[in-house]
Amino acid sequence: MILSSGLLSKFYTMNNDWYSKYSDNIKDYEGYPIGKTLKYLADPEIISLAGGLPSPDIFQKLEFKIASEKSLNSDIDKIMQYSAIPGEPALINAIIKYLKRDNINVTAENILITTSGQQSLDITGRLFLNPDDIVLVDRPTFAGAVVAFQMQKPKFVGIDIQEDGSNVDGFQQKIIELQKTGQKPKFIYVVPDFQNPTGITMSLKKREALLDLSYEFDIPIIEDSPYRDLRYYGETIPAIFSLDQKRGGENVIGLYTFSKIFCPGMRVGFNIGNKEVIEKMTYIKEGNILNTPKYNQDICTAFLEDMNYDNHIKKSIKYYREKLNGFLNTLSKYFPESTGVTWTKPEGGLFLWLTLPEKIDTDKLFFEAIKYKVAFVPGSQFFGENHARNNMRLNFSFCSQDQLTEAVKRLAKCINDQL
Numbered sequence: 263m264i265l266s267s268g269l270l271s272k273f274y275t276m277n278n279d280w281y282s283k284y285s286d287n288i289k290d291y292e293g294y295p296i297g298k299t300l301k302y303l304a305d306p307e308i309i310s311l312a313g314g315l316p317s318p319d320i321f322q323k324l325e326f327k328i329a330s331e332k333s334l335n336s337d338i339d340k341i342m343q344y345s346a347i348p349g350e351p352a353l354i355n356a357i358i359k360y361l362k363r364d365n366i367n368v369t370a371e372n373i374l375i376t377t378s379g380q381q382s383l384d385i386t387g388r389l390f391l392n393p394d395d396i397v398l399v400d401r402p403t404f405a406g407a408v409v410a411f412q413m414q415k416p417k418f419v420g421i422d423i424q425e426d427g428s429n430v431d432g433f434q435q436k437i438i439e440l441q442k443t444g445q446k447p448k449f450i451y452v453v454p455d456f457q458n459p460t461g462i463t464m465s466l467k468k469r470e471a472l473l474d475l476s477y478e479f480d481i482p483i484i485e486d487s488p489y490r491d492l493r494y495y496g497e498t499i500p501a502i503f504s505l506d507q508k509r510g511g512e513n514v515i516g517l518y519t520f521s522k523i524f525c526p527g528m529r530v531g532f533n534i535g536n537k538e539v540i541e542k543m544t545y546i547k548e549g550n551i552l553n554t555p556k557y558n559q560d561i562c563t564a565f566l567e568d569m570n571y572d573n574h575i576k577k578s579i580k581y582y583r584e585k586l587n588g589f590l591n592t593l594s595k596y597f598p599e600s601t602g603v604t605w606t607k608p609e610g611g612l613f614l615w616l617t618l619p620e621k622i623d624t625d626k627l628f629f630e631a632i633k634y635k636v637a638f639v640p641g642s643q644f645f646g647e648n649h650a651r652n653n654m655r656l657n658f659s660f661c662s663q664d665q666l667t668e669a670v671k672r673l674a675k676c677i678n679d680q681l
C-alpha cells in the first residue's frame with residue numbers, strides 16, 4: 263500500500279496557485295506602502311527623512327543595560343516563561359501612575375498592554391470593524407492606522423485637517439450626510455498631538471467639540487497618542503481621554519506606545535478604555551499574540567519608574583527642539599516663497615508636512631529624489647481614500663543637523679529641477 267501511494271504521487275504535480283487560496287481580506291493586499299520604499303534606501307549615501315525613527319543619541323543605553331541586568335538576575339524563570347495576557351502588573355501599575363500626571367484616572371481593568379502601537383491599532387480594527395464599515399479620519403492620517411484597519415476592509419472617509427487639527431464641523435456634516443443614507447461611522451480616529459504625518463496639534467476647543475460630536479451621534483473616538491510628551495513649544499492641551507473622563511463619559515479609547523518616548527525596539531504599547539472594551543481587546547490579543555514578552559515589559563516599567571522620566575523627556579525635548587529649529591531655518595533658506603513650497607510648523611513630534619505646487623506628484627518625485635540621494639515619504643501614503651499627490655512627510659528626529667541641512671539642499675535642488 264505504501265508503494266502504491268508512492269506511485270500515485272507521480273501523477274500529481276504541485277499546483278502553485280496560492281492566490282486563489284488567500285482570504286478575501288488579504289488577496290489583493292500589497293503590504294505597507296512605506297515598507298515598499300525601504301529597498302530604495304539601501305544606498306548609504308542616501309539621506310533618509312522617510313522613517314519615523316527616534317534618535318539613538320537620546321536612547322538611555324546605560325540605564326537600559328542596568329534595568330536589563332536587574333530583570334534578568336531577579337526574574338529569569340518568569341522572563342523565559344509565558345506571561346499574563348493583559349500585561350505585567352508592575353507595568354500596569356506604573357502606567358496608572360504615569361497617566362495620573364496627565365489627569366487620566368484608570369485602574370488595571372482599563373488597561374491592556376500591547377506589543378507596540380501598531381498592535382494597538384490592529385486590535386482596535388479587529389474589535390470594531392466589519393467590511394464596509396466607515397472609519398472617519400483626517401486627511402491626511404497615519405498610514406499605519408490605515409494599513410491596520412484596512413485588514414477588516416472598512417471604508418475610510420476623510421476630511422481635510424486644518425491648522426488647529428481635525429475639521430470637526432466637516433466631520434459633523436459628513437456624519438449627517440451619511441445618516442441620510444442609513445450609515446454611521448464606527449469610530450473617529452485621530453492623533454491630536456503632533457499628528458503623524460503633519461505635526462499638527464488639535465486645539466482644546468476642537469477636542470471639546472469632537473467629544474460633543476461623539477456624544478451626540480454615539481460614535482467612539484480613538485485617540486492615538488505616541489508623541490504627546492514630545493512638546494517643544496506651547497502649552498500642553500488636555501488629552502481627549504481626560505476631557506471625556508471629566509465630563510463623565512467613556513467614549514474615548516486611548517492608544518499609547520513606548521516607541522517614540524523610550525525606544526521602538528521593545529515593541530511595547532498599551533490601550534486604555536472602558537472595562538468591557540479592554541476585556542474584549544484582551545480576548546483578541548489572546549488569539550493573535552497571547553502575551554507581550556515579560557522582559558520587554560520589565561524594561562518599560564524601569565523606564566517609567568527608575569530612569570528619571572522627567573529628566574529624559576526634558577533632554578529629548580531640548581534635543582528635538584534644536585533639530586526642528588535648524589530644520590525649519592534650512593527649509594526657509596532653500597525654499598523661498600517664490601518656490602510655492604509650504605510646510606507645517608509643528609509644536610512637537612517627529613514630522614512636518616511639505617506641500618508642493620500641485621503639478622508635482624511626490625510619488626514620482628520620490629524616484630527622482632533617490633537620484634539626488636535624499637528620501638522622504640510621498641504624501642499619498644497617508645490617505646484612506648482620495649489621495650492627494652503634492653505632499654511629502656519629512657522626519658527631523660533621526661538625522662544629524664548636518665545631514666538635515668544637506669538633505670534639504672538636495673531636496674531643493676531636486677524640486678527646483680522639476681519646476
Ligand SMILES: Cc1ncc(COP(=O)(O)O)c(C=O)c1O
Nearest residue numbers: 314378379380404453458519521
Ligand atoms: C500615530 C502613530 N500611531 C502608532 C504608531 C505605531 O507605533 P509603534 O512603533 O509602537 O508600533 C506610530 C508610529 O509611527 C504612529 O506614528
